[in-house]
Amino acid sequence: MLVVDRVSRSFGSVAAVRDVSFTLGPGSVLGLLGPNGAGKTTMMDVVTGKTRPDGGDVYFEGIHDLSKLDETQIATLGIGRKFQKPTVFEMHTVEDNLALALKNDRRFQATLKWHESSAEKDRIDGILETIRLNSQRNSLASSLSHGQKQWLEIGMLLAQEPKLLLVDEPVAGMTDAETRQTVELLKEINRDRTIVVVEHDMTFVRDLDVRVTVLHEGSVIAEGSIDQVSTNERVIAVYLGR
DSSP, X not given: OEEEXXXXXXXXXXXXXXXXXXXXXXXXXEEEEOOTTSXXXXXXXXXXXXXXXXXXXXXETXXXXXXXXXXXXXXXXXXXXXXXXXOOOTTSBHHHHHHHHSOOOOSHHHHHTOOOOHHHHHHHHHHHHHTTOGGGXXXXXXXXXXXXXXXXXXXXXXXXXXXXXXXXXTTTTOOHHHHHXXXXXXXXXXXXXXXXXXXXXXXXXXHHTOEEEEEETTEEEEEEOHHHHHTOHHHIIIIIOO
16 A cells, blocks of 8 residues: 655755655555654655655555645545644534535536435445544534544544544643543544554553554564564663663
8 A cells, every 4th residue: 555665865964754654455454653853744745745755665555656746636636645733624513524524526616516415315324433523523623622622623534534643742741541442443544544643642552552663763673463563672671761
């Protein structure tokens, strides 16, 4: 699904990403871990076309060279990204947020003539069930808790029907109960989507039970299961602080 091969990116004299490589198979989940400043966000910027790499290759589905495409082209291929801070339409209802995000013809004439079809209604109903917000469908997004807004934005991403989801720190600011529900939500989404979760919370990633790649100062320092990387001496020294 995604191949990142020896990617580097510098900003002036600062090397944000150094020779990073990892692969992601269809239907899998990868946890991209590391402390602040490790290069996680820059790596996601490269994958989504927000930032061009200085060197290396990034391929999607084995044929699309993402380093040569812009953000819109990459999104059209089926790569969706959720940033850490939720960005929903606060004065619209939960259901309307999802309707606005549906994958549709966005040309002017098509937009003027748009009306919700039965298939689109079914799609919204399914997403509401997935993101645990069916009972809030008619509530304004502004009335949701922080965690619920995160789920709504994930739902808006699902409405675009992506093949690959990049989810940035999805449980930041959540309660323990919301965090547990987010683990279950991502596992459910993973049944038919490939996911990269960018995190620094090892407990959350442990609960997800996925393969992880650990970055430090722009370089990969460990890969494997959460148990394997947790006992890695370099990870302990630079990340766990023991």
